[in-house]
Amino acid sequence: MRSTPDAHRDAEFELVVSTRRTVADRVCVLTLSRPDGSALPRWSPGAHIDLVLGAGLVRQxxxxxxxxxxxxxxxxVLLEEQSRGGSATVHRELTAGTSVRARGPRNHFPLVSAPRYLFVAGGIGIAPLVPMVATADSAGADxxxxYGGRRRSAMAFADTLAESYDDKVHVLPEDETGLLPLExxxxxxxxxxxxxxxxxxxLITEVEKxxxxxxxGTLHVERFGPQAAVEPEGRGTFEVEAARSGTVVTVGPDTTVLEALRSAGVDVLSACTEGICGTCEVKVLAGTPEHxxxxLTEQERAAGDTMFVCVSRxxxxxxxxxx
Known part of the structure; x- marks a missing residue:
């Protein structure tokens, strides 16, 4: 199951980088723990966390x-060639022994129960699939x-996965085999x-098509960025009531629900402001959101009982x- 909106309001907490290791070209793996060694919140395959890397700099x-x-x-963490600050900060500053604040975990890409799975990864998209593969294998599923990438040396976990699971894993670097045979x-x-x-x-667009x-089969995807924008139907003005305080705000054509709520003093946690991280999810008690x-899946959109206020109207x- 996906996480509920309430799970998004976890307070930030401090972690320490226990170890840092390079697993591919421009990819490092950080092992994070609490300074006192106490237990961390539980998570399930597909979950992500926010790393709070500085004022206004939060990455998932x-x-x-x-x-x-x-x-x-x-x-x-892949060091992006055109980093907007997040991956560069991680690679430059988060070494063994350093501290970092985190939020989460939350899961909008959960592993459903199924008799068989097809996992398709491109580049650093392998990260959430690693624990999924382990879980599916332990469950005895087929x-x-x-797994595709530009070159073998840039493909994180490729050797470990191939050695652990033999012919169930197909590592296909583009410079050796060409594009993935998706069809x-x-x-x-x-x-x-x-x-x-x-x-x-x-990759996701081609697999969806x-x-x-x-x-x-059933398709589940997780994106690095927002889908291509479609002109919204709900471009007009509408009202939003914050049920816990009774505060009512007017949301204009050029204002987001998140901005309107915050301007009225209603605290809503957010991170990406692009509708991809899930931090700003809230429950809808009445009214019809435009997602x-x-x-969200099509079924979740149709239910209309939750929305992401950074982009939805x-x-x-x-x-x-x-x-």
Whole structure:
């Protein structure tokens, strides 16, 4: 199950970098723990945490370690070629022994129960799939991982996965084998297959198209960035009531729900402001939201009982939110 909005309001807490190791070109894995060694919040495959890297600098990283390890978390961080500050700060400043503040975990990419799985990863998109693969294997499920990257040396965990799971793992560097053979891979899935895909937008778009054409299995994706914008229906003015305080705000065409609430003194946690991290999720108690996020499934959108206030708007006159 996805995390509930209440789980997003976890206070920040301090962690220490226990170890840092390089696992591929421009990719390091940080092992994080509490200074006193006490247990960390539990998590499930697909979860991520926020690292608070400075004033206004918050980045989300998938947990890629062992969900049963209560003493530490692990995140894999790619040094982006055009870093906006997050990955560069991690690679430059977070060495063994340094402290960092964190929030979470939260999970918008949960591993559902299924008899068989197809995992498709591109680049650092392998990170959330590592604990999924381990969980599927432990459960005795039938599974396959297809993992692509520009070159083998840049593919984190490639050797470890191949050694651990043999022919269930297909490591396909582009400079050796060309682009991933996505069409036969996706079309081979049957109705009982849960397909998990994480990686660049081009990879996800292609897998979504192939899955829609094939019509088999269930598809679950996690994105690094927001989906292409579609002109919203709810461009007009509407009201939002904060149920806990009774505060009512007016949201204009050029204002987000998040901005309007904050300007009225209603505290809502947020991070990406692009509808991809899930930090600002709130419960909808009344009204019809217009979903603009890149997280919710079609079924969750249709339910209309939750929304991400950094990007989503309103199709009714008023929204009543649990904030």
């Amino acid at each position: 990283y998938s947990l890629c370690g062992d969900p049963h390890d209560a003493a530490s978390w692990q995140v894999a 599974w396959r991982l297809v 036969p891979v996706v079309r081979a899935a049957d109705d009982s297959t849960a397909i998990y895909c994480c990686g660049p937008a081009s 192939l899955h829609a054409d094939a019509g088999k 603009r996020d890149s997280i 309103c199709l009714s006159r008023r929204l009543l939110l649990d904030v």
